[in-house]
Amino acid sequence: MSRASGDAIFSETRATVKQSLESFLNGKIIDGTKLTGHWFPTIKADVFISHSHKDEEEAIKCAGWLKSEFHLHPFIDSCVWGYADNLLKLIDNKYCLNPGGDTYSYEKRNGSTSHVHMMLSTALSAMLDATECVIFINTRNSITSSESVDKTESPWLSFELATMRVIRRKTPDRQLGQIRNFANEELDIMKASQFKAEYEVPLSELTPLTGAQLVKWNENHQSTPRFNRKHALDLLYEIAPEQT
Helix, strand or coil: CHHHHHHHHHHHHHHHHCCCHHHHCCCCCCCHHHHHHHHCCCCCCCEEEECCHHHHHHHHHHHHHHHHHHCCCEEECHHHHCCHHHHHHHHHHHHCECCCCCCECHHHHHHHHHHHHHHHHHHHHHHHHHCCEEEECCCCCCCEEECCEEEECCHHHHHHHHHHHHCCCCCCHHHHHHHCCCCCCCCCCCCCCCCCCCEECCHHHCCCCCHHHHHHHHHHHHHCCHHHCCCHHHHHHHHCCCCC
C-alpha cells in the first residue's frame, strides 16, 4: 500500500509542477518570478524528503508510508529538480540555438542554465522552509565517506543539506501552548555524469533515525486511541530527539 500511495503522491506532485511551461516562453523576456511560482509551486507539505536520484523508489515508498500510516503530507524533492533538464531544453531550443539550429551557443546556454538553477534553488529553499520536518535518505548513492569526512557528488543534495543549516527553526503552532512556561527551551539534505565534484556535507548536525525507531514510531502512533493521539511528528521527535 505504501508504494501505491507513494506513486500517487509522486505523480500528483509531478503533474502540478509540470503545468503548461510554454505559456511563459512566448515573449523575448521570461518572467522568472511567475515561472518560478508556476513551475515550482510551493506545495503544502509536512515532510520534505531529500534523496539521491538513484534512490527515487525508496523515496516514493517512504512518502507512501508517511501518508498511509501517519496521514502526513510528504514532498519528494526530485519532483522539482527532476524537471530541470526539461525546462532547460524548452528554453534552450527557443533562445540558445546557433544559426542553422543544429548546435547551441555555449555563452547563451551558460546564461539559461544559471537562471534555471537559481529558480530551482529558490523553489527548494521555499519548500525546505515551509515543511516542518526533513527526512534525508542516507545511502551510498547519496553520501561517500573518505578520511572520516562525509561527501556527496550531488550539488542539489549539497545545496539542500547546507540550506537546512541556515533556514529558520520554527515551533509548530500546536506546540506553542506546551512551551510557553519554558522560555529557555528550544525545539530544536545535478546529476554528475562526465564532470564530477564533491561537497562536504554536515551529516553530524542531522539526527540519525534507524529502522527500529521508525517501527517504534509507527507502533506508538497506532497503539494510541485516535481521540488521544499526539501529532505524528511530535511522537517522532520524542523517539528521536534532536541532538544538541
